[in-house]
Amino acid sequence: MTPRKDLAERNDRALLQAARDVLAEDGAHASVAAIAARAGVGIGSLYRRYRTKEELFQRLSVLSLDHWNRAAEEGLADPDPWAGLAGFVRSCVEFGQGSLAPIAGTIEVTEEMSAKSRRGDELLRDLVRRAHEAGVLRPDVTAVDISLLIEQMGRSPLVDQLRKQARDDLLPAAFEARRRLIAIVLDGLRPGRPALPGSPPGEEMFTGRWAPDAAAGTSPA
Amino acid sequence: MTPRKDLAERNDRALLQAARDVLAEDGAHASVAAIAARAGVGIGSLYRRYRTKEELFQRLSVLSLDHWNRAAEEGLADPDPWAGLAGFVRSCVEFGQGSLAPIAGTIEVTEEMSAKSRRGDELLRDLVRRAHEAGVLRPDVTAVDISLLIEQMGRSPLVDQLRKQARDDLLPAAFEARRRLIAIVLDGLRPGRPALPGSPPGEEMFTGRWAPDAAAGTSPA
DNA sequence: CTATTGCGGAGCGAATCGCTCCGCAACTTG
DNA sequence: CAAGTTGCGGAGCGATTCGCTCCGCAATAG
Structure with a gap:
C-alpha cells in the first residue's frame, strides 16, 4: 500500500463517514461544503469521487x-x-x-x-x-x-x-x-x-x- | 369577534403550527419563508408578530x-x-x-x-x-x-x-x-x-x- | 529527472437567507 | 356614508450559501 493510495482510501472513508454524520445532523439540507469540511478534505476531493451530490447520497444508501x-x-x-x-x-x-x-x-x-x-x-x-x-x-x-x-x-x-x-x-x-x-x-x-x-x-x-x-x-x- | 380579529387569530395559530411542522421536517434549517408559505400567509404577517426568527422559536419553546x-x-x-x-x-x-x-x-x-x-x-x-x-x-x-x-x-x-x-x-x-x-x-x-x-x-x-x-x-x- | 495524480480551496452563477417596507384592500369608527 | 386604521401579501434588499468547476501546486510514481 503506497502512501498515495493510503491517503486516498482514508479520504474515501472519511468522506463517507462525514456524509453520514452531516446527513444525520442536518437532514436533507446537508451541504457538500459541510460534508467536505467535516471530512477534513477539500471540495475537489469530494467531486473527484462523486459526480454529483445525488451520486454521493446514492452511494450512502x-x-x-x-x-x-x-x-x-x-x-x-x-x-x-x-x-x-x-x-x-x-x-x-x-x-x-x-x-x-x-x-x-x-x-x-x-x-x-x-x-x-x-x-x-x-x-x-x-x-x-x-x-x-x-x-x-x-x-x-x-x-x-x-x-x-x-x-x-x-x-x-x-x-x-x-x-x-x-x-x-x-x-x-x-x-x-x-x-x-x-x-x-x-x-x-x-x-x-x-x-x-x-x-x-x-x-x-x-x-x-x-x-x-x-x-x-x-x-x- | 370581528372578522378582522378572527382572521388575525387564525393566522396566529396557523403560523405557530406551521413553524412547528417545518421545524420538525427541516430541523434547524427551517426557513421563515417555508414557515410563512406553510401557514398560507405572507412573510410580513410573520414579522408583524415576531421581531426575529429567534423570537418565534422562543415562543414555540x-x-x-x-x-x-x-x-x-x-x-x-x-x-x-x-x-x-x-x-x-x-x-x-x-x-x-x-x-x-x-x-x-x-x-x-x-x-x-x-x-x-x-x-x-x-x-x-x-x-x-x-x-x-x-x-x-x-x-x-x-x-x-x-x-x-x-x-x-x-x-x-x-x-x-x-x-x-x-x-x-x-x-x-x-x-x-x-x-x-x-x-x-x-x-x-x-x-x-x-x-x-x-x-x-x-x-x-x-x-x-x-x-x-x-x-x-x-x-x- | 519528468510525468502523473490527487490535493485544497477560490470563485462562478444561481439560489436562498432573514428581514424591511410598500401598495392595497378590508375593516372599523364616527 | 366617508375617512381613518390596520393587517394583508409579497417584492426586493444586501448578505450568505448553494452545487460545482477548475486552477496551481506539491507529493508521489516510474
Missing part, C-alpha cells in the same frame, strides 16, 4: 442497505431466534439506520438500491418469522412494525446534536443512554403484553416516501 | 413546555399511577415533543423557558416516583431516561416526511403506526424485565445541548 443486510444475515446465523433478532435491531439502530430518511424522495432510487432493499425485507421477514415460531417475539408485531421501529430509533437527536456541537466529551454517556433506550424498546417487543393498537402498518409507510411508483422495499436506508 | 407541563399535571391528576405516566408519555410523543431539539444551542434560553423546564422536570419526577412506588414502572428507569425516550419518539421521521411530501392520504395510517410504536415502548417500561444496561443518564444529556452554562432543565422542548 447502498452502503446503508449493505449494512442492514449483513446484520440480518448475522442475526439469522445466530441459533437463538431472540438473540438473532435483538442483535439485528441493536446493530441497525447503533449504525444509524434511518439517517438517510430525510433524503427520501429527493434522489432517484437506483435498481441496485431497490434490489438490496427487497433483499433486506426478505431477511427481516425471516428473522421475524422464526422469532414468532419460537414464541419469543410478541405475535402481533410485524416486519414493517420492526422496520419503522428501527427507523424511529436509528436517528438519535441526542447523539446527532452532541456531534454537531462537537461535544465529544458527552458522547460516551450519550451512547450509553441510547443503549438503555434500545433495551427498553427490545423489552417491549417481548410477548406477554396486551395487543398493540390498530392494524399492522403496510409497506406504503416506506414506499410512499422513497419511490411512490417503484417496488422499493421497506428498509429505511 | 414556551408553548411546547406549557404542553409538557399540562400533560404532566393531567398525568398526576389520574388516580392510576401507570395510566397517569403512560398518558403523559403518549400525549407528549403525539404532540411532537422534541421537534424543537434541532434548535438547541442556536437560540438564547430565556428565563421563562428555564423556569418552565425546571417545573417540567419536577412534575416528571413526581410521575416517575409514584409509578415506582406503585410498582408499575421498571425500577431501573429514571426521569431522565423517560425524557430522552420522549424526545426520541417525539420526532417521527415517518410523519414528518409524509407531511413534507404532502402525502395527507397516508397520514392516518402513519399516526396509527406511530401509536403502535408508542405502545411497544410503553410496554418496555413495565417492570419484570432484566436490568437496563449501564448507569442512568445525567441531566447534562439536555443541559449540554440547550445551554451549557444555565440551569436549563431537561425537558426536551
Whole structure:
C-alpha cells in the first residue's frame, strides 16, 4: 500500500463517514461544503469521487442497505431466534439506520438500491418469522412494525446534536443512554403484553416516501 | 369577534403550527419563508408578530413546555399511577415533543423557558416516583431516561416526511403506526424485565445541548 | 529527472437567507 | 356614508450559501 493510495482510501472513508454524520445532523439540507469540511478534505476531493451530490447520497444508501443486510444475515446465523433478532435491531439502530430518511424522495432510487432493499425485507421477514415460531417475539408485531421501529430509533437527536456541537466529551454517556433506550424498546417487543393498537402498518409507510411508483422495499436506508 | 380579529387569530395559530411542522421536517434549517408559505400567509404577517426568527422559536419553546407541563399535571391528576405516566408519555410523543431539539444551542434560553423546564422536570419526577412506588414502572428507569425516550419518539421521521411530501392520504395510517410504536415502548417500561444496561443518564444529556452554562432543565422542548 | 495524480480551496452563477417596507384592500369608527 | 386604521401579501434588499468547476501546486510514481 503506497502512501498515495493510503491517503486516498482514508479520504474515501472519511468522506463517507462525514456524509453520514452531516446527513444525520442536518437532514436533507446537508451541504457538500459541510460534508467536505467535516471530512477534513477539500471540495475537489469530494467531486473527484462523486459526480454529483445525488451520486454521493446514492452511494450512502447502498452502503446503508449493505449494512442492514449483513446484520440480518448475522442475526439469522445466530441459533437463538431472540438473540438473532435483538442483535439485528441493536446493530441497525447503533449504525444509524434511518439517517438517510430525510433524503427520501429527493434522489432517484437506483435498481441496485431497490434490489438490496427487497433483499433486506426478505431477511427481516425471516428473522421475524422464526422469532414468532419460537414464541419469543410478541405475535402481533410485524416486519414493517420492526422496520419503522428501527427507523424511529436509528436517528438519535441526542447523539446527532452532541456531534454537531462537537461535544465529544458527552458522547460516551450519550451512547450509553441510547443503549438503555434500545433495551427498553427490545423489552417491549417481548410477548406477554396486551395487543398493540390498530392494524399492522403496510409497506406504503416506506414506499410512499422513497419511490411512490417503484417496488422499493421497506428498509429505511 | 370581528372578522378582522378572527382572521388575525387564525393566522396566529396557523403560523405557530406551521413553524412547528417545518421545524420538525427541516430541523434547524427551517426557513421563515417555508414557515410563512406553510401557514398560507405572507412573510410580513410573520414579522408583524415576531421581531426575529429567534423570537418565534422562543415562543414555540414556551408553548411546547406549557404542553409538557399540562400533560404532566393531567398525568398526576389520574388516580392510576401507570395510566397517569403512560398518558403523559403518549400525549407528549403525539404532540411532537422534541421537534424543537434541532434548535438547541442556536437560540438564547430565556428565563421563562428555564423556569418552565425546571417545573417540567419536577412534575416528571413526581410521575416517575409514584409509578415506582406503585410498582408499575421498571425500577431501573429514571426521569431522565423517560425524557430522552420522549424526545426520541417525539420526532417521527415517518410523519414528518409524509407531511413534507404532502402525502395527507397516508397520514392516518402513519399516526396509527406511530401509536403502535408508542405502545411497544410503553410496554418496555413495565417492570419484570432484566436490568437496563449501564448507569442512568445525567441531566447534562439536555443541559449540554440547550445551554451549557444555565440551569436549563431537561425537558426536551 | 519528468510525468502523473490527487490535493485544497477560490470563485462562478444561481439560489436562498432573514428581514424591511410598500401598495392595497378590508375593516372599523364616527 | 366617508375617512381613518390596520393587517394583508409579497417584492426586493444586501448578505450568505448553494452545487460545482477548475486552477496551481506539491507529493508521489516510474
